[in-house]
Amino acid sequence: MNRWIKNILVLSVIIALGIIFFYGFNAHLPSKLAVSNHYITEGEKETGAINIVSSIYLGYRAFDTLGETIVLLITVSSVVFLLKKN
Amino acid sequence: MEKGERSEIVSIISRKLVPYILLFGLYLISYGHLSPGGGFQGGVVLGAGIILLCLSHGIFLTEKKFPLEKIAFLEAFMITIFILLGIVGLIIAKSFLGNIFPLKKIEEVPTAGFVFLLNLVIGLKVGAGIILIFYSLCERSEK
Numbered sequence: 001m002n003r004w005i006k007n008i009l010v011l012s013v014i015i016a017l018g019i020i021f022f023y024g025f026n027a028h029l030p031s032k033l034a035v036s037n038h039y040i041t042e043g044e045k046e047t048g049a050i051n052i053v054s055s056i057y058l059g060y061r062a063f064d065t066l067g068e069t070i071v072l073l074i075t076v077s078s079v080v081f082l083l084k085k086n
Numbered sequence: 087m088e089k090g091e092r093s094e095i096v097s098i099i100s101r102k103l104v105p106y107i108l109l110f111g112l113y114l115i116s117y118g119h120l121s122p123g124g125g126f127q128g129g130v131v132l133g134a135g136i137i138l139l140c141l142s143h144g145i146f147l148t149e150k151k152f153p154l155e156k157i158a159f160l161e162a163f164m165i166t167i168f169i170l171l172g173i174v175g176l177i178i179a180k181s182f183l184g185n186i187f188p189l190k191k192i193e194e195v196p197t198a199g200f201v202f203l204l205n206l207v208i209g210l211k212v213g214a215g216i217i218l219i220f221y222s223l224c225e226r227s228e229k
Contacts, residue, residue: 047189054119
């Protein structure tokens with residue numbers, strides 16, 4: 001009996017999350033496209049890169065890229081530490 | 087062919103192929119703001135060139151040419167330069183990683199300011215990281 005109650009609780013939480021994500025992050029409304037439209041139209045002038053992907057991940061989101069490289073540094077150093085000889 | 091013997095064809099072809107792979111990696115890094123590519127992809131291509139050299143000529147000859155200490159230093163040095171560029175942008179352009187170089191029209195000269203420098207830093211760093219992981223795996227499997 002206890003397992004059934006747990007399963008029903010988990011299922012209801014999953015369904016509620018699905019409804020929230022479906023209605024909350026529905027990005028097809030025109031008012032929510034302002035940021036991406038700004039990146040597409042003004043990105044070349046503001047960062048100087050024709051490649052829009054580069055202009056986003058090194059121009060607007062460069063701080064995010066710094067964290068990404070730090071994650072890579074920690075990964076490499078942990079692999080080297082775990083695989084050393086002695 | 088006996089087991090453990092080195093093939094002439096693989097040796098010569100990889101020796102001729104590695105400089106062009108490294109050149110292609112540098113092209114992907116330095117044209118990252120103009121064409122598809124960028125720091126991460128170009129760095130992976132650089133690492134793949136060195137890994138091909140390792141697989142065809144052995145780890146000892148490759149490590150004599152590209153020593154492990156220098157590559158580890160390169161990796162740590164590049165992330166220091168990344169953070170220093172951010173602080174320089176913070177001082178001069180009033181925002182962290184802000185652009186301090188003048189932006190021209192794209193049709194005249196393809197300058198992208200910080201995008202090119204950050205691509206170069208990230209590319210060298212990713213290539214050094216992949217080579218370091220491969221070196222440590224090779225040394226582990228020898229014992």
